[in-house]
Amino acid sequence: MVRENFSDTPIAFVVRYSELEERVDPRYYKPAYLSVISAIGRNSELKTLKEISVSINSGATPLAKGDAYVEKDGGIPFIRSGDLTEENIINYDDVLHIKKEIHDKALKRSRLRKNDVLIAIVGATIGKVSIFTDDREANINQAIACVRLNEEIGNPLYVLHFLRSKLGQVQLDRLKRPVARANINLEEVGRIKIPIPPRLIQDSIAELMEEAYKHRKEKFKEAEDLLVGINDYVLDRLVIEIPEVEEKKTFVVTLKDLKEGKRHDVFYYQPKYTAALSALEKSEWETKPLKDVTKLLSETRDPTKTPEKPFVYVEISNVDTKLGEITLYKELNGKEAPSRARMVIRKGDIVVSTTRPYRGAIAIVPDMFDDSIGSTGFAVLRPKEENNSLYLHTILRSKLCLAQLEQRMTGSNYPAITTGELKKIKMPVPPIEIQNGHNRKIK
Numbered sequence: 001m002v003r004e005n006f007s008d009t010p011i012a013f014v015v016r017y018s019e020l021e022e023r024v025d026p027r028y029y030k031p032a033y034l035s036v037i038s039a040i041g042r043n044s045e046l047k048t049l050k051e052i053s054v055s056i057n058s059g060a061t062p063l064a065k066g067d068a069y070v071e072k073d074g075g076i077p078f079i080r081s082g083d084l085t086e087e088n089i090i091n092y093d094d095v096l097h098i099k100k101e102i103h104d105k106a107l108k109r110s111r112l113r114k115n116d117v118l119i120a121i122v123g124a125t126i127g128k129v130s131i132f133t134d135d136r137e138a139n140i141n142q143a144i145a146c147v148r149l150n151e152e153i154g155n156p157l158y159v160l161h162f163l164r165s166k167l168g169q170v171q172l173d174r175l176k177r178p179v180a181r182a183n184i185n186l187e188e189v190g191r192i193k194i195p196i197p198p199r200l201i202q203d204s205i206a207e208l209m210e211e212a213y214k215h216r217k218e219k220f221k222e223a224e225d226l227l228v229g230i231n232d233y234v235l236d237r238l239v240i241e242i243p244e245v246e247e248k249k250t251f252v253v254t255l256k257d258l259k260e261g262k263r264h265d266v267f268y269y270q271p272k273y274t275a276a277l278s279a280l281e282k283s284e285w286e287t288k289p290l291k292d293v294t295k296l297l298s299e300t301r302d303p304t305k306t307p308e309k310p311f312v313y314v315e316i317s318n319v320d321t322k323l324g325e326i327t328l329y330k331e332l333n334g335k336e337a338p339s340r341a342r343m344v345i346r347k348g349d350i351v352v353s354t355t356r357p358y359r360g361a362i363a364i365v366p367d368m369f370d371d372s373i374g375s376t377g378f379a380v381l382r383p384k385e386e387n388n389s390l391y392l393h394t395i396l397r398s399k400l401c402l403a404q405l406e407q408r409m410t411g412s413n414y415p416a417i418t419t420g421e422l423k424k425i426k427m428p429v430p431p432i433e434i435q436n437g438h439n440r441k442i443k
Helices: 031-037 100-106 156-164 166-175 186-190 199-237 255-261 271-281 389-396 399-407 432-442
Strands: 002-005 046-048 053-058 076-079 096-098 117-120 129-131 144-149 193-195 287-289 294-297 310-314 328-333 341-345 350-353 362-364 372-375 378-383 426-428
Touching: 031 166, 053 186, 076 100, 117 156, 129 156, 144 156, 144 186, 156 166, 156 193, 156 199, 271 399, 271 426, 310 341, 341 378, 350 389, 362 389, 372 378, 378 389, 389 399, 389 426, 399 426
Parallel strands: 002 328, 310 372
Antiparallel strands: 046 193, 053 144, 076 096, 117 129, 117 144, 287 426, 294 378, 310 328, 341 372, 350 362, 350 378
């Protein structure tokens, strides 16, 4: 569990005139920031990102309903901050695609090259850092800064790992403006300071860090395989077998299906979704919609009304989609609260990301987050007394329910599920004794 805590700064502190930089907001000069930043460069030459870069640019976003976007085949990947990962892997199945002419003309300045360092500079993902490792063409939107390094001076992997370290993240956190939509501008990105040892030492550090990340990735893969096994185990025990059905471009939908589904978009009736529901209907267990087994909560609290009071904030990106657990959080003062920091979460609740819900950002709130604040991008569920939270969490993250979450999404650029549609997700609900028995196996 990683804690980001700068909320214990004293309410009043002194900043000398000689210490003032381009910013005059008090948050920028917090002693907690300055004490960490003062440790940078004690043993190596300090340079700014601008000094070691060929260029620092960001992209733009074509109109959502314009003709700039195309289907995956024949289009250029258009990467947004939510597509960045610690594994430096872009899931091209999820990204939008734009026309080649838009890529080459209107967005010419933000075309990516291999080894470009990418930094999220707007919104909830601000501070996330990745590197573009592909040879293919791609572009970015305005929420990402593309740092193209002078590789004679800086090793891109070394710079990547420094920016992900505490020394890099503190600088990024310091730079962001805690307004309704947090942001960092490109000039500020260029002012980030990095210790630059000789290139051979950079190469050695980068190699060590890559080896450590490789080992970490292997461990996560083991955990992921175990969790997939758990999901399969639960469905097997419930005697629910979901056939593998490929996505089809042409298929038949009856008038009866249209009336029952009450949706007229083709996506909703993909055979892979109907196959999952058919498998559920064959189950020997009672099937219930989510609204019958949980309470959908709507308790909110505005931290900005107590500007100096610290609070714990959990956002969607803090949920590990592979583990189904909250692995990160932030401690902020009320005045630093993002506009989405409003949902009250309590221990035992289940939080479900309503944005791209098929990713499985679904977690049980542990004791340490009791009475914390979550993003409004979460739906907060509280299991009813006759149901077990661990069972519900497991079945929600199973391919049975993830298929339904994906099916009921709307929106192409920012796919999400409404709470009304979330309530309709169907699941097998065996007696509590059997739910508890599954839980003992899962644990």
